[in-house]
């Protein structure tokens with residue numbers, strides 16, 4: 023019989039195999055200093071384009087004050103126990119009511135973490151006779167939620183409504199057979215490429231098919247829509263989203279998440295959402311902190327305006343200089359370049375060491391082989407000067423990529439990897 027760990031000793035996994043070359047620099051880097059547009063990386067000042075602090079709340083003095091006061095008042099334990107047992111408070115309820123109102127739903131329910139919350143929501147919404155139809159590029163938490171499902175599931179091509187329609191036809195036939203219903207799942211904004219989910223066209227399909235619609239709007243909440251209520255508001259279809267999800271990990275610059283829907287659905291989820299029923303309640307510092315952040319989202323529209331000033335300057339600047347930023351329709355700003363993984367590593371090192379620009383790289387297998395994706399997240403704390411410096415740096419690194427500098431710099435690694 024094999025030792026369970028044998029495979030682990032042999033194969034570190036698609037990302038883990040790069041640990042020796044990448045860890046501490048490309049993955050698990052340590053950004054230091056207060057969260058803002060400029061932080062320190064390995065002792066050097068860098069402009070940070072990799073933090074989802076869209077509205078600049080992470081280090082806002084008012085937020086820091088409320089967080090500190092809540093920590094002093096409640097400590098990090100309160101309340102103890104799961105919501106159902108002993109972890110329920112007026113403040114949790116108040117936050118839920120305010121969140122529901124903000125996203126124009128009847129009710130909301132708090133989740134400790136978005137990831138587990140999405141998984142558990144999917145798990146609670148479907149039974150073995152139901153069918154899930156979801157975008158093939160959905161976030162890992164959606165995929166893991168679907169993995170819990172005991173019944174049938176279909177993927178549709180990324181953001182492709184024709185493919186969704188075909189799969190809805192298949193799902194409808196199957197559901198007639200099983201006697202179940204259909205759950206369609208999309209993201210409000212796809213976090214790698216920045217495209218908005220085609221929510222408007224998806225809800226149009228409700229005229230033809232009978233399904234319920236779950237939207238994970240992690241990146242849309244706080245950044246899109248007239249009031250910041252997200253991609254549903256932006257596309258004018260919030261009412262047709264049956265279950266709306268957003269995390270506190272991005273615009274709210276915290277930890278926690280919520281789902282919002284009709285009261286009867288939330289009442290059901292309260293009693294059936296295993297990630298909350300069998301886990302300690304969201305701690306009070308996070309709950310009080312989320313109330314403060316939500317208040318700022320509502321009352322300080324200038325935060326979103328500042329964010330979009332930077333988004334527009336960065337995206338139009340990149341386009342004017344001939345960079346390929348794909349099809350983004352949100353703050354997420356991808357820059358696609360052609361090159362191998364070793365070239366990408368040399369390029370990112372150059373950006374960080376010589377130009378003081380810190381952004382994340384995404385390479386194969388997340389995107390096709392031969393492409394490098396520099397993923398940039400503008401925030402309300404960035405300045406137009408940050409944008410100018412970054413654009414100039416990007417011009418320089420593109421020249422060096424095209425004239426083979428990075429290929430030469432990484433020749434040894436290229437040879438070792440057979441790229």
Ligand SMILES: Cc1ncc(COP(=O)(O)O)c(C=O)c1O
Pocket residue numbers: 135136137138140161163209213238240241269270271277278279
């Ligand atoms: C689309 C999407 N859904 C869900 C999550 C998970 O949220 P959390 O960080 O609150 O677990 C993330 C990442 O934060 C995300 O990008």
